[in-house]
Amino acid sequence: MATPIRKFTKLSFVIILLISFLTFLKGDELGELKRSSMTLYFQDYFGGPNATMKPVTFSADAWSFKQFGTIFCTDDPITVTMDQGSAEIGRAQGIYVTSALDGSNSHVLISLVFTNKEFGGSTLEVQGASKQFERVREVAVVGGTGKFRLARGYATFETVHLDLSLSYSIIEGNFTVWHYKNDRNTL
Ligand SMILES: *[C@@H]1O[C@H](CO)[C@@H](O)[C@H](O)[C@H]1NC(C)=O
Ligand SMILES: *[C@@H]1O[C@H](CO)[C@@H](O)[C@H](O)[C@H]1NC(C)=O
Numbered sequence: 253m254a255t256p257i258r259k260f261t262k263l264s265f266v267i268i269l270l271i272s273f274l275t276f277l278k279g280d281e282l283g284e285l286k287r288s289s290m291t292l293y294f295q296d297y298f299g300g301p302n303a304t305m306k307p308v309t310f311s312a313d314a315w316s317f318k319q320f321g322t323i324f325c326t327d328d329p330i331t332v333t334m335d336q337g338s339a340e341i342g343r344a345q346g347i348y349v350t351s352a353l354d355g356s357n358s359h360v361l362i363s364l365v366f367t368n369k370e371f372g373g374s375t376l377e378v379q380g381a382s383k384q385f386e387r388v389r390e391v392a393v394v395g396g397t398g399k400f401r402l403a404r405g406y407a408t409f410e411t412v413h414l415d416l417s418l419s420y421s422i423i424e425g426n427f428t429v430w431h432y433k434n435d436r437n438t439l
Pocket of ligand 2: 291388408409410424425426
């Protein structure tokens, strides 16, 4: 006959099994981990009456992308093709800070706020040091919401068009993210 101690051990074992099973079920709600890639374009107006990027704090030396400490606020339209007039699928909202003393790095803190049918209500969070004067800049994707819950990955940015007279540039962003796919996620 089992002693009370043995009974207790058996009971604990059953409880641990049950907890593991429930944890497994809960984990399963997230669905399977999936890798997605997409190319997006940021329509960046860095001057003029309809600027989508503006310096918000700067030193007495006036603002400059190279001036350490200059903070820029941004709300760039995001499109799926390079064309200036192509349909907007979201906005790149956040801040950039010239974070290296010699001006070479910019610290990027932006949310991709999607508004299209497919990803509307979801966001991707981009954060990290960007070697702002290099042709291709790589920055981490550190999270997301909605369809991009628990997203992790990276993005490369390349300025594919620059018109100084119009203070207009187009930045191509290639995103590679791992995120959970669930039933409501059609990505
Ligand atoms: C700024 O936006 C307004 C309203 O959409 C538009 O009429 C105007 O042409 C724009 N100006 C420039 C310089 O793009
Ligand atoms: C980004 O993706 C586009 C389209 O696939 C490709 O042409 C381009 O070379 C990529 N850029 C980088 C820096 O990998």
